[in-house]
Amino acid sequence: MTAPAKLRIGTRRSALATTQSGHVADAITELTGVETVLVEITTDGDRSQAAGTPLTGAPSTGVFVSALRDALLSGEVDVAVHSLKDLPTYAADGITLAAVPPREDPRDVIVARDGLTLGELPVGSRLGTGSPRRVAQVEALGLGLEISGVRGNVDTRIGKVRSGEYDAVVLARAGLARLGRLEEATEVLDPLQVLPAPGQGALAVECRSDDAATIAVLARLDDAGTHAAVTAERVVMARLEGGCAAPIGALAELAEGEDGPEIWLRAVVLSTDGALSVRRSASAELGADPAGWPAAAAALGEALAAEMLDDGAGDLVGPPAPDDPTTETPVHPSARSAEVHNA
Known part of the structure; x- marks a missing residue:
């Protein structure tokens, strides 16, 4: 098979x-x-962000993904690169997730005034996150902060x-690291306090x-360990019929x-005010052959999600408040875990 001479990468x-x-x-x-x-594509999500329009309740899912996928299917580009946490868990006809490169640190960070950490912010401080x-x-930490929605890119958010x-604002550590701005973070949040979004820190190459x-060609970029980890996380998300929103x-x-x-998986589902939660963890052996890791990771995600549903997680999963702006993507209600076994 002859490799292509040049690849057009949609971004x-x-x-x-x-x-x-x-x-x-x-x-x-x-x-x-x-x-x-690189071929730059403007997405519906970018346009709504520029206009200051909240994405919550948008009629389409994957608002930062659909335009890139359209460009793929039309032949405008050969490859599309997404933040994996933006990727809906349901399958897209005609498109293959060909690689998940090595992941950046998936944790969240705080960027706060005066170098403060989350716990050092005085009661009543205004914290921005969408x-x-x-x-x-x-909210579950009970710090007495005023939490407000915030939109925009990294510059805009830190500028506030x-x-x-x-x-202070909460951001993904991976974004700051890739932009060379990690020194602006005043604290990296422990996952015991704040678990990241499924797939956070990873890229999807379609x-x-x-x-x-x-x-x-793209298979050369795939990292088996990262691919297995995000598979487990996304199966949990799909099984719970939740999503980044x-x-x-x-x-x-x-x-x-x-x-x-071995693979170790932790997950949490919370009420929107953080007062109630279902939190579980589990582990499984992956086996010696990396080719079998996605299936083992998916099975672990299925089992953990089933336990969480038995514990009442289904009662806590739901959309955010109507006026809560978010740049993270909801999952289509028809999503099922079987569709992400190879994701």
């Missing part, structure tokens, strides 16, 4: 998206010798702290399902056990 226009896509482009060239070019997952988990409009040559956090990590590689 959102934000600084973070183009940086992430640039990393993927560099990896493709370094590992395979194939030339690449994620119901973050809102619920911070620098201007004094907010005392192409057309009938493009075997590109699939073969619901108060669900999940984190899977690989470790070396006595009998070989």
